[in-house]
Amino acid sequence: xxxxxxxxxxxxxxxxxxxxxxxxxxxxxxxxxxxxxxxxxxxxxxxxxxxxxxxxxxxxxxxxxxxxxxxxxxxxxxxxxxxxxxxxxxxxxxxxxxxxxxxxxxxxxxxxxxxxxxxxxxxxxxxxxxxxxxxxxxxxxxxxxxxxxxxxxxxxxxxxxxxxxxxxxxxxxxxxxxxxxxxxxxxxxxxxxxxxxxxxxxxxxxxxxxxxxxxxxxxxxxxxxxxxxxxxxxxxxxxxxxxxxxxxxxxxxxxxxxxxxxxxxxxxxxxxxxxxxxxxxxxxxxxxxxxxxxxxxxxxxxx
Numbered sequence: 001x002x003x004x005x006x007x008x009x010x011x012x013x014x015x016x017x018x019x020x021x022x023x024x025x026x027x028x029x030x031x032x033x034x035x036x037x038x039x040x041x042x043x044x045x046x047x048x049x050x051x052x053x054x055x056x057x058x059x060x061x062x063x064x065x066x067x068x069x070x071x072x073x074x075x076x077x078x079x080x081x082x083x084x085x086x087x088x089x090x091x092x093x094x095x096x097x098x099x100x101x102x103x104x105x106x107x108x109x110x111x112x113x114x115x116x117x118x119x120x121x122x123x124x125x126x127x128x129x130x131x132x133x134x135x136x137x138x139x140x141x142x143x144x145x146x147x148x149x150x151x152x153x154x155x156x157x158x159x160x161x162x163x164x165x166x167x168x169x170x171x172x173x174x175x176x177x178x179x180x181x182x183x184x185x186x187x188x189x190x191x192x193x194x195x196x197x198x199x200x201x202x203x204x205x206x207x208x209x210x211x212x213x214x215x216x217x218x219x220x221x222x223x224x225x226x227x228x229x230x231x232x233x234x235x236x237x238x239x240x241x242x243x244x245x246x247x248x249x250x251x252x253x254x255x256x257x258x259x260x261x262x263x264x265x266x267x268x269x270x271x272x273x274x275x276x277x278x279x280x281x282x283x284x285x286x287x288x289x290x291x292x293x294x295x296x297x298x299x300x301x302x303x
Contacts, residue, residue, distance in 0.1 A: 001049060003267040005281040007031035007042060009072075015185060015193075016163075017076035022279035023255060025066030025173045042066045042281075055251040055284040058302055062173075067302055068232060070255060070279055071169040072106075075161045080193070081115065081136055081181040085203040086155040090176055093199065098155045101171030102214075102227045102234060104298055105149040106259055109164030115140040116151050116159045117212040124201050131197055136181045141212055150214040150226050150236075156205030157212070168257055170300050172231050178203055223299070234300040239263070242292040245299075247282070252301040254282040263293020 010021040010029055023042060024031045030041035039045035046066050051059040058067060084099035105112070119141040122130070130136040140158060143149070145165060153159050158180065161167065178196035187193055216224055220238045223245075227234045236259075237243070247254060256265075262275035267282070267289045274280065274295065282289065 001052060001283060001285065002035075003270045003282065003286060004265065004272050005045065005283070006034040007279070007281070008034055009279075015077070015187065016079050018074040020072040020074075021069065022072060022257070023066070023068065023070040023281060026069060026175050027065075029175065049283065052285050053283045054253045055302075057251055058253070058284075065173060067173050068255065068300065069169075069171050069173050069175075070257060070300075071171075072277075073161060073165075073167055073169055075163050075165045077163050078183065079161045080179045080183075081140070081158060081160045082177050082179050083158050083200050083203050084153075084155050084174070085176055085178065085199075089155075089203050090174070095174075095176050097172050097174045099172050099174040099176055100155045100229060100231050101153045101169055102232070103151045103153065103161070104168045104170075104226070104234075104236070104259070105145045105147055105151075106166045106168060107147045108145060108166045112145050112164040112166075113142055113162040114145055114151070114160065114165055115142050115162070116153065117141045117157050118206065118208045121208050122206065124204075124206070127201060127204065127206075128197060131181055131195070134181065134184070143213060148218060150216065151212060152214050152227050152229070154205070154229070156203055158204060168259070168298060170227075170232055170234055170255075170257075170298070226298075232300050232302055234298055236296070236298055237291075238296045239291060240294055242290065244288055244290050246288050248287045250301065250303070251284060252303050253284050254286065254299060254301045256280045256282065257298040257300070259296045259298060261293060261295040263291055263295035266290040266292075 012019040087098040090098040178200035
């Protein structure tokens, strides 16, 4: 069993930009394992290693499906206004898991923006009318964003990434998206993309909050928690000096996502170069990792 696993990203080119699925257990979109391994994909790796890879509680909970999906999203144009269902609603529609996710904004264009949540109270009937009129964006909270900004997007929260934004997305293993509004764009066949107005109406959380941004105080050379929820815990590290991270009491795999800089990871005598754009999986058997270099990265796991 290796100390670090890398995967071949799945590159996708939707009409709005570029997606790189760095780690994915979504059926039909499973990332291949790099290097010499019996396992061909990440879910094969779970079947091979079981709780040694993902942790005892996670294997009991998720079985042979890897529970997280990690993407890099480069929005050249605005994504559709959309929402994701909860687990309960997804199952009601004969789907698998729902989708709760988070965004960590990386180096983006000066004009980068995104939508997250409602800024005004609307009813399901008003929502449908605003979709028909093309005014649904008027009800949404929009944010100018820069590197380091973080947003938690629980299932049910309307959202969209706008042009010029580059970010890392961490989410449940699910590919269910209910498209609310798509600016009347046409696909390669000249047809407007399908909307899911009714399904979205059932999924939307109509609660209005004052602020949807995740606020935190950036710190160097220590772990800074960003998101803690039933589906993933995520922290950011901004290291300027060597650090040893202790995972001996953690019953979970760990994913490390390099945001900026480069460094070296060491575990049980194995060394690996880790640089911006890399995503690594550490098995649940990992006790500790030594990190050296000038490096900013995200750490996420499930407990």
